[in-house]
């Protein structure tokens with residue numbers, strides 16, 4: 001079964017037609033990069049996969065988005081349940097004003113989990129998975145704001161992992177980070193794909209080619225080309241893709 005299967009998706013911000021007939025499939029445990037010039041609809045599409053656009057007034061979607069075979073826009077879908085399966089990491093690290101431990105425990109607590117041994121194990125495991133353990137193990141009760149930006153971003157990744165999602169959406173997760181932190185996040189993405197399916201929006205072509213199995217090139221609300229990353233970066237079919245990856249526009 002496909003992990004993500006979007007068919008004939010159109011999306012509007014009021015009258016503005018932001019996504020045009022998108023068809024997009026992702027297999028389990030793959031990393032897919034969404035690339036394309038600013039304003040072409042990458043983030044809009046990413047946010048459709050965990051219904052983040054529902055929060056914006058005047059928006060409308062047609063078509064279907066299936067996550068693990070379930071139509072996530074069907075009336076019986078609970079958005080809170082969906083977001084347990086489809087986690088998200090944003091461009092700027094956004095830890096809560098809580099301790100390092102409580103940031104990661106948060107999703108478990110709001111989901112009603114009370115078993116403190118389970119919470120502790122899950123928090124430690126998630127921080128380890130996010131490649132942050134060695135840096136924070138002696139200060140789990142300190143404020144998350146005392147961490148560096150790169151550490152905060154890995155903490156946000158740990159927070160997303162704690163509730164065991166199937167899919168992790170990442171919207172330019174390294175764009176606010178220095179090169180060393182960026183490299184750590186990229187290594188982490190590589191590790192995480194053993195257990196998760198990851199969709200990442202990035203403006204950094206090297207990053208897309210380093211971290212992803214497949215790459216989707218968007219332009220003016222259309223999915224122009226979607227293929228193996230090596231193919232997109234060495235021998236794309238479309239002129240528009242070629243122009244973008246070689247830096248001729250965008």
Ligand SMILES: Nc1ncnc2c1ncn2[C@@H]1O[C@H](COP(=O)(O)OP(=O)(O)OP(=O)(O)O)[C@@H](O)[C@H]1O
Pocket residue numbers: 013016018036037038039040041042043044045056
């Ligand atoms: N909340 C909104 N209300 C109205 N229009 C919006 C809204 N968010 C995005 N848009 C428009 O939809 C289009 C796609 O935006 P989106 O943020 O998805 O692009 P993007 O490819 O992710 O861009 P960037 O690379 O700059 O983040 C743009 O023209 C944008 O102006």
